[in-house]
Amino acid sequence: MEASTTIRKMMAGNKIIVPSYQRAYSWETPVEKTDRNTQTDVFLSDLEEYSKSNAKNPYYFGHFLFEERNEKFQVIDGQQRLTTIVIFLSALFTKLKTIRNLNEGEEELYEDMVRRRGTIRFSTVDYDNQLLKDYVIEQTKTDHNGLDTESARRIVRAFDFYKKKLLDKPEEYLTRMLSIVSESNCTTHPVQDESEAIQMFIFQNNRGKQPSNLEIVKAQFMYNVHLHSKDNRDELIEEIKNRFEKIYKSISSIGYRINEDDVLLYTLRVHFNSLLETNALDKIDKALSGQNSIDFIKSFTRSLSVSFEHLSVFFVHHEHENFAIHSLITLWGIAIALPFILKAYRYGLSISEIGTLCSSLENLVFRQRLIGTRAEIPSRINDVFEKFTENYKDISPIIARIESMKTRSDWWWAYWNNEKLKEALQGGINHSVAKYILWKYEVYLEQQGKSGYCPTRFDKIISPELEHIAPTTEPEIKPHGYDNYDEEFRNQYLNCLGNYLLLSKSHNCAVGNISLSRKLATYDHNKQQREVRNLVSENGLWSKEIIKSRKDKIINVIIEIC
Known part of the structure; x- marks a missing residue:
């Protein structure tokens, strides 16, 4: 060439x-x-x-x-x-x-x-x-x-x-x-020399468009082996290539669900047993500059391969088998949970135990995402993460810590308690989070008075959208069946949980900005839709009082189950 x-x-x-x-x-x-x-x-x-x-x-x-x-x-x-x-x-x-x-x-x-x-x-x-x-x-x-x-x-x-x-x-x-x-x-x-090719890759990408951190780490590992390994260099290079082949197959099966550089960081936290690790490249650079760099490369590459393999099982297979795992994955932003999950798979916990752990971690992730405080969680749970080891696989201390964070009032812990959660649920909520909340509420309604019931998965709702029962723009035709669109109604009632409803995209497009009576006639697809329909008496109003009552009920349910 x-x-x-x-x-x-x-x-x-x-x-x-x-x-x-x-x-x-x-x-x-x-x-x-x-x-x-x-x-x-x-x-x-x-x-x-x-x-x-x-x-x-x-x-x-x-x-x-x-x-x-x-x-x-x-x-x-x-x-x-x-x-x-x-x-x-x-x-x-x-x-x-x-x-x-x-x-x-x-x-x-x-x-x-x-x-x-x-x-x-x-x-x-x-x-x-x-x-x-x-x-x-x-x-x-x-x-x-x-x-x-x-x-x-x-x-x-x-x-x-x-x-x-x-x-x-x-x-x-x-x-x-x-x-x-x-x-x-x-x-x-x-x-023709592999070490030169790797060196060129590192040189180019340090001065141009950055590849992923995972790509950089792979190149660094192979280059270090070429430099420092003597007796079994070819075998170790082949091992690294085989493990990264497996890693990329796992990435391809996981698809869009997780970023590969995030997995690198989660693996680092598991490998060094600390949630406080934040910079993967710096930590790996320090490890490669040490005396046991080859041993580190072998063990960490193995850890990476195992992490991707387990996350492939978690996201692709167990998510379909276990509702608690599906529920956690549905809630985006689960970074704090995944190092715990990786440990659980490494230690051979049953899918039932992993599901129980996911339910508890989901509560913490949900509160962190909804409340939105600047206070950071890792330092509050790092000690229970460190004690969760191959020799002590009990998940009960993790669950106990999360449960205690729901009720504690001392300043170091009070950011995610029930009172803070209740406050965060009062006003307007990010639409993706609101859809998650209403899905959890739907599951709660489905399970009332039933045992052994298979709850509705979020991915069974076709293109889920958030509907405003009383539309944000007042219908021109009157009487429309909604309360008076005064300043209080617009500012405090239109954008709150009591006025939100979970619909499929096609259903949402069909109802549009129509009168209440016509809209209620379409509410027959799930429990919460029928509940809304039953809240309004014949020829009645979708009033401030009804919206507030429904909002309070949803909040109480969410605090109870989350």
């Missing part, structure tokens, strides 16, 4: 692969029409802007770093751009072939950048490569079944997105875009 080249020349005659210890495809694609600035969308819009500009200099695709091994080029940096280029070109050639047969020059471009006979120019990580081949390159697969990883789903979404974008484009547009991509400039740096 030449140091300064074009996309076509870089790919022609070469076999470029993404090794499985590297990140799988992670670029996002617009899902809704309102989505903007996703990477695949920006990729195309940048090309289109360049096309309109009539610029004389070729488009520049950036720098690519490779390790040359066995006549193949392993991508160290630039795999996201390369994957997207191949997906886009495949969609472009597919569309062009519906208009006419490719001419000789276009056939050569296809062979140089996509496929020549049985040789596909680019391969992604092993576990997604067959999907890339079947769905994007050969297009023998047309359905969305069997997409086991989030990265596979991203590949499919990107290809579908570009096919749709190119569907109505004329031949002139397609040939212009093909010319721009194939003739685009790029720079490459192929190396």
